[in-house]
Structures are given as structure tokens and as C-alpha cells.
Amino acid sequence: MKTLPVFPLNTVLFPDGLLPLRIFETRYIDMVRECMRGGGDGFVVVRIGQGSETSPAAEFAALGTRAEIIDWEQRPDGLLGILACGRERVRILGHRQRPDGLILGDTESVPEWPALDLPxxxxxxxxxxxxxxxxxxxxxxxxxxxxxxxxxxxxxxxxxxxxxxxxxxxxxxxxxxxxxxxxxxxxxxxxxxx
Structure with missing residues (x-):
């Protein structure tokens, strides 16, 4: 089991998928900084069930995808732009919120089937x-x-x-x-x- 930051979004990311994001909330800027500084395990992209992307109380799905930051840029609008890549599906077993609003989830990997040729x-x-x-x-x-x-x-x-x-x-x-x-x-x- 790994504890990872959780990023609830109105999207669904799969392993090997790309997700460009504009980061503007302090809790996620801190998350990106921690991910890039520690070379850690990334963060979990999970679909919001209820609430909004900026709501600290958003409800989200129990299954998401662990993502890693593969590129970043300072955007012309002053925001931080990142490109994340999905790595593996994970199940969120429990979660808690830090004082800054960032959600931390206790996660476990969901096994993938062996690669199958496209019929x-x-x-x-x-x-x-x-x-x-x-x-x-x-x-x-x-x-x-x-x-x-x-x-x-x-x-x-x-x-x-x-x-x-x-x-x-x-x-x-x-x-x-x-x-x-x-x-x-x-x-x-x-x-x-x-």
C-alpha cells in the first residue's frame, strides 16, 4: 500500500494516457513541487463523482490511475502547465485531507491483464x-x-x-x-x- 496525493478531476485517465493540466491552486502547486523534488510515485488522477475540481470536499471514485509528471512549463498566462502520464490503475482504500486541502489516499495497485493482441x-x-x-x-x-x-x-x-x-x-x-x-x-x- 502506498500513500499518494489524490487529484480529483472531471476526467478519466488510463495507464499510458497523457493528461495536460494547468495548475493554479496552491495545494496542487505544492503537490507538483513535492512530486518533482522527491522523484516520488506521482499522484492519483481520479474522477469526481460530486462536487467540483476546486472543492476540497469533492466526492470521487474509488478507482483511478497513478500518474507521473513527464514535462512541465511556465505558461504565458503565468500558470504552471504539466504533462502527466498514466502509469497504473490504483484503488483508493481510504483518504484524509491535509490542512492545505490536498487529499492523500492510501492506495493499492490493481493488477492488469497480460497484453493481448488486438483482434x-x-x-x-x-x-x-x-x-x-x-x-x-x-x-x-x-x-x-x-x-x-x-x-x-x-x-x-x-x-x-x-x-x-x-x-x-x-x-x-x-x-x-x-x-x-x-x-x-x-x-x-x-x-x-x-
Whole structure:
């Protein structure tokens, strides 16, 4: 079990996914400083259930993704910009709040299935993902592409497509990468075009 800072957001991050963030709250600036100074284990990105991203009393999901900071910049607007990369799914067993409002969670890793090749019936999803990554530009266009890995393809599509957050969270909680792909495709067929 590891104690890690928890960052509740209105998003769902998967292992190997990228998440650019603008940091402006003092508690998260301190968190970034601690992560970068200690070279520690990063922080947990977890989906907010109720409340807002700036609320210290936000309720959040019990399963999230441990992320590490892989790049940072001082933005022209004076805010700190970071690029985080998802590393592994974690379950939050309990949490507490520091006086500065930062949430600390007691976490355990959630085992991943062994890598599974993308079945032929889902090849069109890999093609869609490749086009999306090319269109999005930096930093996504520079990702090492694992278009034959079922979990990698599903994770990137779930992050990038305009699916409801409840669906994204339930897909993060799905352990079987092939079932995740099946459920993703079903959700895509139900989602109207923007």
C-alpha cells in the first residue's frame, strides 16, 4: 500500500494516457513541487463523482490511475502547465485531507491483464485511433503507438472520444481488455455525432 496525493478531476485517465493540466491552486502547486523534488510515485488522477475540481470536499471514485509528471512549463498566462502520464490503475482504500486541502489516499495497485493482441474485428478502432492521434498534434502525435495492444487502443480511445464520464469510469474499472473493447464499441454506436 502506498500513500499518494489524490487529484480529483472531471476526467478519466488510463495507464499510458497523457493528461495536460494547468495548475493554479496552491495545494496542487505544492503537490507538483513535492512530486518533482522527491522523484516520488506521482499522484492519483481520479474522477469526481460530486462536487467540483476546486472543492476540497469533492466526492470521487474509488478507482483511478497513478500518474507521473513527464514535462512541465511556465505558461504565458503565468500558470504552471504539466504533462502527466498514466502509469497504473490504483484503488483508493481510504483518504484524509491535509490542512492545505490536498487529499492523500492510501492506495493499492490493481493488477492488469497480460497484453493481448488486438483482434481483427477491432482493427477499425486502431485505424480510428491513429487518425485521431495524428489530428490532435503534440503531445499525442508523439506517443509510442501500440496499435496491436487491446488495452492501449481501448484506453486511448476512451480518453479521447466524447463519451459520458460514467461510461469512461466503468470502462476503467473493467479488467478484461477484450470486454473493454466490446463495451467501448457498443458505447460508440449509442453516442450521437457532435
Amino acid at each position: 481483427l474485428e477491432y482493427a477499425s478502432l486502431a485505424g480510428l485511433l491513429e487518425r485521431l492521434l495524428d489530428q490532435l498534434g503534440t503531445p499525442w502525435s508523439h506517443l509510442e503507438r501500440r496499435l496491436q495492444d487491446s488495452a492501449w487502443v481501448a484506453g486511448r480511445l476512451i480518453e479521447l472520444l466524447p463519451l459520458e464520464l460514467d461510461i469512461k469510469q466503468s470502462l476503467l474499472e473493467e479488467d478484461d481488455p477484450l470486454e473493454r473493447l466490446r463495451r467501448l464499441r457498443a458505447a460508440m454506436l449509442r453516442t450521437p455525432d457532435p
